[in-house]
Amino acid sequence: MTGFKTIIEPFRIKSVEPIRFTTPAQRAAALEEAGYNPFLLHARDVLIDLLTDSGTGAMSKHQWAGMMQGDESYAGAESYYRFEAAVRDITGLRCVIPTHQGRAAERILFGTILQRGDIVPNNTHFDTTRANIEAAGAIALDLPVAEGRQPQLRVPFKGNLDLAALERCLTDNAGRIPLVMMTVTNNSGGGQPVSMENLRGAHDLCRRHGVPLFLDCCRFAENAWFIKTREPGWAEATPLEVARAMFACADGATMSAKKDGMSNIGGFLALNDERWAERMKNNLILTEGFPTYGGLAGYDLEALAIGFYEALEEDYLRYRIRSIEYLGDKLTAAGVPIVQPTGGHAVYLDAKAMLPHVPPAEFPAWALGCVLYVEGGVRGVEIGSVMFGRQPDGSEKPAAMELVRLAFPRRVYTQSHVDYLGEVILQVHALRHRIRGVRMTHRPEVLRHFTARFAPVQGKLLAEPGA
Numbered sequence: 085m086t087g088f089k090t091i092i093e094p095f096r097i098k099s100v101e102p103i104r105f106t107t108p109a110q111r112a113a114a115l116e117e118a119g120y121n122p123f124l125l126h127a128r129d130v131l132i133d134l135l136t137d138s139g140t141g142a143m144s145k146h147q148w149a150g151m152m153q154g155d156e157s158y159a160g161a162e163s164y165y166r167f168e169a170a171v172r173d174i175t176g177l178r179c180v181i182p183t184h185q186g187r188a189a190e191r192i193l194f195g196t197i198l199q200r201g202d203i204v205p206n207n208t209h210f211d212t213t214r215a216n217i218e219a220a221g222a223i224a225l226d227l228p229v230a231e232g233r234q235p236q237l238r239v240p241f242k243g244n245l246d247l248a249a250l251e252r253c254l255t256d257n258a259g260r261i262p263l264v265m266m267t268v269t270n271n272s273g274g275g276q277p278v279s280m281e282n283l284r285g286a287h288d289l290c291r292r293h294g295v296p297l298f299l300d301c302c303r304f305a306e307n308a309w310f311i312k313t314r315e316p317g318w319a320e321a322t323p324l325e326v327a328r329a330m331f332a333c334a335d336g337a338t339m340s341a342k343k344d345g346m347s348n349i350g351g352f353l354a355l356n357d358e359r360w361a362e363r364m365k366n367n368l369i370l371t372e373g374f375p376t377y378g379g380l381a382g383y384d385l386e387a388l389a390i391g392f393y394e395a396l397e398e399d400y401l402r403y404r405i406r407s408i409e410y411l412g413d414k415l416t417a418a419g420v421p422i423v424q425p426t427g428g429h430a431v432y433l434d435a436k437a438m439l440p441h442v443p444p445a446e447f448p449a450w451a452l453g454c455v456l457y458v459e460g461g462v463r464g465v466e467i468g469s470v471m472f473g474r475q476p477d478g479s480e481k482p483a484a485m486e487l488v489r490l491a492f493p494r495r496v497y498t499q500s501h502v503d504y505l506g507e508v509i510l511q512v513h514a515l516r517h518r519i520r521g522v523r524m525t526h527r528p529e530v531l532r533h534f535t536a537r538f539a540p541v542q543g544k545l546l547a548e549p550g551a
């Protein structure tokens with residue numbers, strides 16, 4: 085902190101990656117070529133890429149220097165022991181199993197312990213978590229608090245789990261729940277944080293029912309910052325102390341270190357139960373690699389061992405959370421509807437509120453994402469009826485919310501990029517009455533948002549002025 089009001093980026097830039105400027109006409113052509121699916125664009129045609137915050141961050145000079153110290157020994161590499169020490173220090177969990185990313189940790193965890201018909205409650209399952217539970221024949225159950233489903237409501241911990249519902253679930257399904265999970269922050273629920281009170285409540289319930297509690301801890305540092313700044317009693321604690329108190333509620337954790345590991349790849353599964361860990365390591369050897377590298381290079385483990393601590397630095401977290409809030413404030417002041425309050429890693433535009441004239445069957449959030457790209461070269465991701473509308477029986481049902489998520493890569497963009505973003509979104513908001521929907525011309529059956537193709541229902545994304 086400087087004592088001044090302006091929060092500056094807590095870094096200076098030593099290596100730059102040029103971004104390529106294109107015209108709206110070039111972008112319109114690129115988007116048409118990509119079947120109006122931003123996932124199918126070449127990244128070089130994108131000016132500001134907010135598709136995801138996963139693995140897209142910039143590493144520090146300490147991480148790059150650490151990579152040169154990578155020990156590439158197949159077994160027992162020093163880099164592994166540094167990685168293990170960092171994870172143990174922060175989480176307090178004894179057995180540390182490295183994986184190449186989060187979903188590998190999920191597959192190993194669920195593939196080892198779940199039986200057909202089991203239930204796994206969570207505040208809200210992330211899509212890969214849900215898919216891995218369902219692949220094991222079990223049921224992924226979401227139990228978010230009611231406030232979590234109201235985009236405009238401003239309360240501090242909208243990521244919380246409904247403890248009364250969890251208690252009923254544990255009582256009614258004794259013997260069918262091998263573990264409970266909590267996702268911090270709650271990614272699918274708008275990047276909203278979970279309070280320490282809620283974590284401790286879940287921990288108590290789980291202990292009374294003899295069920296282990298695991299954290300899906302991809303954004304543990306961002307969650308720790310929200311507890312420090314929003315929850316009474318935590319203001320004086322460091323983010324590391326808050327994180328340790330969060331993990332003290334847990335018997336295990338799965339991590340995508342592409343998020344708060346501040347690295348481009350990596351993850352882990354950590355737990356206290358040695359018998360479970362033994363079985364999981366056997367599973368790991370089968371698919372990921374030997375337990376001291378788990379599908380990663382020695383240099384990746386070095387970058388992670390350093391990155392976990394950098395994610396917990398106060399100056400970094402203050403800048404990170406503020407840059408999201410800064411965009412949110414600009415948009416809110418101009419009347420652009422977004423999910424309130426802004427969460428840890430993204431701003432979510434509320435397309436249902438912005439484009440009431442576009443019906444869900446014409447995918448308003450998808451159309452809005454396309455217009456953002458053509459107008460300003462900005463790429464976000466739809467979280468709406470394209471992603472969630474297809475039912476298991478093949479029928480269509482509108483999603484509960486029609487959102488465009490603008491996720492911020494870590495340490496990549498500066499304030500002028502965010503100012504530019506604000507300007508683009510305001511311009512698109514001014515055009516909102518002219519925005520028309522899209523129809524799906526190619527409909528893949530699974531995870532269709534990645535590969536579907538579209539066409540504007542009226543031949544163009546924007547109707548003529550006054551039309």
Ligand SMILES: *Cc1c(COP(=O)(O)O)cnc(C)c1O
Nearest residue numbers: 185186187210212271302340342
């Ligand atoms: C990203 C993410 C995952 C999956 O991690 P990958 O590294 O993408 O496999 C799991 N849970 C949450 C909450 C995530 O954000």
